[in-house]
Amino acid sequence: MIAQEKKIVIKNFSFYYGGVQALREVTLDILSNEIFVIFGPARSGKTTLLKSLNRLTDLTFGRVTPEPSSWTGSTFMMPGSTSPN
Numbered sequence: 622m623i624a625q626e627k628k629i630v631i632k633n634f635s636f637y638y639g640g641v642q643a644l645r646e647v648t649l650d651i652l653s654n655e656i657f658v659i660f661g662p663a664r665s666g667k668t669t670l671l672k673s674l675n676r677l678t679d680l681t682f683g684r685v686t687p688e689p690s691s692w693t694g695s696t697f698m699m700p701g702s703t704s705p706n
Contacts (some may be wrong), residue, residue, distance in 0.1 A: 632684045
């Protein structure tokens with residue numbers, strides 16, 4: 622197996638809506654060329670996690686590296702797609 626480079630690292634990420642904790646200490650390494658799925662029951666924090674990664678909402682606690690603002694020039698393609706999305 623070829624070692625893959627970590628592209629996105631989330632460390633101890635927590636998020637609160639007012640006094641309600643939506644995410645608690647999420648840690649995740651996303652590797653180069655990796656396909657991953659985020660799933661869970663309704664209101665479990667899936668959308669909050671994705672919004673935070675895209676800086677549509679501010680982080681409450683934790684760290685995401687590299688900073689999403691440095692993700693310029695990236696092309697994302699869905700599996701089976703012939704053009705960037």
